Amino acid sequence: MIYVVECPPEGEPAAWFAYHLADLSRKIAADDACEAWELFDEVTPRALLDALGHEQVDAEARAAFPSVCALGDQFGWNTTLYRADHLLGRGVLSPDPVDERAALLAALAARPGERRVYWSDSEAVLATEGADTWLCDATRWRARHALHQQLLSLEVLADNL
Numbered sequence: 001m002i003y004v005v006e007c008p009p010e011g012e013p014a015a016w017f018a019y020h021l022a023d024l025s026r027k028i029a030a031d032d033a034c035e036a037w038e039l040f041d042e043v044t045p046r047a048l049l050d051a052l053g054h055e056q057v058d059a060e061a062r063a064a065f066p067s068v069c070a071l072g073d074q075f076g077w078n079t080t081l082y083r084a085d086h087l088l089g090r091g092v093l094s095p096d097p098v099d100e101r102a103a104l105l106a107a108l109a110a111r112p113g114e115r116r117v118y119w120s121d122s123e124a125v126l127a128t129e130g131a132d133t134w135l136c137d138a139t140r141w142r143a144r145h146a147l148h149q150q151l152l153s154l155e156v157l158a159d160n161l
Helices: 021-032 045-051 059-064 066-075 100-109 121-131 138-153
Strands: 002-007 014-018 041-043 081-083 114-118
Touching: 002 021, 002 138, 014 021, 014 138, 021 100, 041 045, 045 066, 059 066, 100 114, 114 121, 121 138
Parallel strands: none
Antiparallel strands: 002 014, 002 114, 041 081
């Protein structure tokens, strides 16, 4: 599991989880009112053209979708292109590989306030036990409590009361 602790400028800190990277992407996109593929995507120019209803690169496809055809001509029709709007710029497709985690972290970083991401159950548990000085700072006790409650609700931690 992946855990996110967010401390907005106003209001209470919150902790939430995602099962995996695709779930994290979907949840960030839903909160930010965008599409998950805007946060991170891998696609070839050929796949883009096919999704637009053109199986072949012909005059009709070039007239209807010149920018997609330009990408295919420039980078090759089967070259994987990466989109990560918060890292590369809105709508930019690049042949340089983009790490999905970095793209999702950049999307979270664009939100107001502070946050931490823990990439596993053990990392989150250790953070609540003092391994993360950010979370254990006295001013963030509510954030620490929110993560602790999230871990209890998912039965990662046992409630020994």
